[in-house]
Amino acid sequence: MEKLLIEGGSPLRGTVRIGGAKNSAVALLPASILAQSPVTIEGLPDISDVGIIADLLEEIGGTTSLENGRIVIDPTEMVSMPLPNGKVKKLRASYYLMGAMLGRFKKAVVGLPGGCYLGPRPIDQHIKGFEALGATVTNEQGALYLRADRLTGARIYLDVVSVGATINIMLAAVLAEGKTVIENAAKEPEIIDVATLLTNMGARIKGAGTDVIRIEGVERLEGCHHTIIPDRIEAGTYIIMAASAGEEVIIDNVIPQHLESLIAKLREMGAQIDTSNDQLQISKMVRPTAVDIKTLVYPGFATDLQQPFTALLTQANGMAVITDTIYSARFKHIDELRRMGANVKVEGSSAMISGPVTLQGAKVRASDLRAGACLVSAGLMAEGVTEISGLEHIDRGYENLVQKLGSIGAKIWREKMNEAEIKHYQNS
Numbered sequence: 532m533e534k535l536l537i538e539g540g541s542p543l544r545g546t547v548r549i550g551g552a553k554n555s556a557v558a559l560l561p562a563s564i565l566a567q568s569p570v571t572i573e574g575l576p577d578i579s580d581v582g583i584i585a586d587l588l589e590e591i592g593g594t595t596s597l598e599n600g601r602i603v604i605d606p607t608e609m610v611s612m613p614l615p616n617g618k619v620k621k622l623r624a625s626y627y628l629m630g631a632m633l634g635r636f637k638k639a640v641v642g643l644p645g646g647c648y649l650g651p652r653p654i655d656q657h658i659k660g661f662e663a664l665g666a667t668v669t670n671e672q673g674a675l676y677l678r679a680d681r682l683t684g685a686r687i688y689l690d691v692v693s694v695g696a697t698i699n700i701m702l703a704a705v706l707a708e709g710k711t712v713i714e715n716a717a718k719e720p721e722i723i724d725v726a727t728l729l730t731n732m733g734a735r736i737k738g739a740g741t742d743v744i745r746i747e748g749v750e751r752l753e754g755c756h757h758t759i760i761p762d763r764i765e766a767g768t769y770i771i772m773a774a775s776a777g778e779e780v781i782i783d784n785v786i787p788q789h790l791e792s793l794i795a796k797l798r799e800m801g802a803q804i805d806t807s808n809d810q811l812q813i814s815k816m817v818r819p820t821a822v823d824i825k826t827l828v829y830p831g832f833a834t835d836l837q838q839p840f841t842a843l844l845t846q847a848n849g850m851a852v853i854t855d856t857i858y859s860a861r862f863k864h865i866d867e868l869r870r871m872g873a874n875v876k877v878e879g880s881s882a883m884i885s886g887p888v889t890l891q892g893a894k895v896r897a898s899d900l901r902a903g904a905c906l907v908s909a910g911l912m913a914e915g916v917t918e919i920s921g922l923e924h925i926d927r928g929y930e931n932l933v934q935k936l937g938s939i940g941a942k943i944w945r946e947k948m949n950e951a952e953i954k955h956y957q958n959s
């Protein structure tokens with residue numbers, strides 16, 4: 532077990548290249564189940580979630596070869612193997628195995644998903660969609676059993692705008708008989724990416740990226756070649772780090788349009804940001820002004836960037852209010868930030884941050900992926916050394932973090948935890 536150490540105060544300077552989008556990757560891989568011939572996906576991020584899904588695809592009889600961000604998945608021998616326990620519990624996105632296996636085999640058994648704890652994360656809208664398509668869904672000892680004699684297109688209105696439900700229903704509907712309409716669908720770029728892959732496989736999908744998606748079921752899907760979109764949340768995290776600790780940083784392999792809400796907020800704080808086709812340049816802000824943030828569904832401010840943004844707001848002049856309307860309890864990073872000297876209060880689904888303060892290095896714990904990103908951001912600005920445990924969360928979503936930050940001047944390294952530290956980590 533390892534911990535992350537950061538000696539704060541080194542200015543960041545240089546170029547960081549962004550990897551493929553985690554939240555696309557975890558849906559694109561299961562989507563391959565629907566094909567009758569090999570699917571190739573390029574540009575995958577080197578993160579643990581990708582490895583886990585590739586292993587799950589092998590567990591159900593697929594063959595995969597993953598090298599340098601390129602995976603070839605042969606789904607021809609796949610079967611609807613029950614997956615009630617084991618690796619499915621390790622990540623949230625294992626729920627995409629439900630939609631994909633239901634779509635291809637008309638049956639699936641998948642354990643209820645794990646992943647970051649951000650407060651309650653129900654999947655009732657996924658189930659509502661599967662049932663509308665004709666499936667029977669039962670929950671038996673923590674696993675969902677899905678079965679259908681046939682799947683038939685339906686009109687499905689999502690009561691909550693959900694990325695996962697939108698993608699999962701698309702996966703189940705592309706091979707259903709007839710027309711499916713998903714209303715109040717989520718519009719995240721990752722949804723367009725998955726729809727692009729499915730369309731290249733032969734699916735008929737219109738409207739991905741809008742709030743009404745229309746799907747005309749087809750009989751068969753074939754393999755194809757797909758290149759994943761860049762990770763807007765990884766890019767946003769490095770942009771935030773550059774705004775707080777950078778001298779001049781170029782973010783390469785980014786789609787600036789995917790980050791408009793973040794860029795607008797940073798400009799409101801006083802940041803100088805220049806964008807071109809697939810690059811973005813940002814320098815450290817001098818005396819940033821506090822701004823309020825409300826997280827919303829895309830294209831609003833991403834909940835996934837709320838946590839790293841909190842670290843930046845500790846340096847801003849005045850009081851800022853962050854309200855998370857997507858995950859009202861996504862504030863586990865706040866206690867850790869306080870250990871570093873931040874002045875933050877949490878009330879309900881809002882955090883009030885007063886700044887500026889000088890952060891001090893401390894021993895802190897990443898409770899989830901983006902909490903980890905917040906603490907890394909804080910560590911880069913803090914006086915002294917910050918020690919972060921809970922690296923397994925950070926490794927789920929940030930590829931080569933140490934190398935990427937090291938290459939632009941950060942003093943950051945990993946160290947093995949000693950036995951006492953491991954015991955303390957496991958028991959607390």
Ligand code: EPU
Pocket residue numbers: 554555557623624647651652653654655656657658691692693694695696717764834835856857858900901928
């Ligand atoms: N919701 C329901 N019922 C459902 C589904 C969702 O009430 O059936 C609620 C959720 O509780 C939440 C809101 O709807 O309040 C939105 O949830 P959504 O389904 O959109 O989230 P998700 O698909 O489970 C994905 C990302 C998250 C990201 C959210 C919101 C993946 C694998 N995960 O989760 O990413 O925070 O969308 O944008 O795509 C992360 O990357 O750190 C991360 C947590």
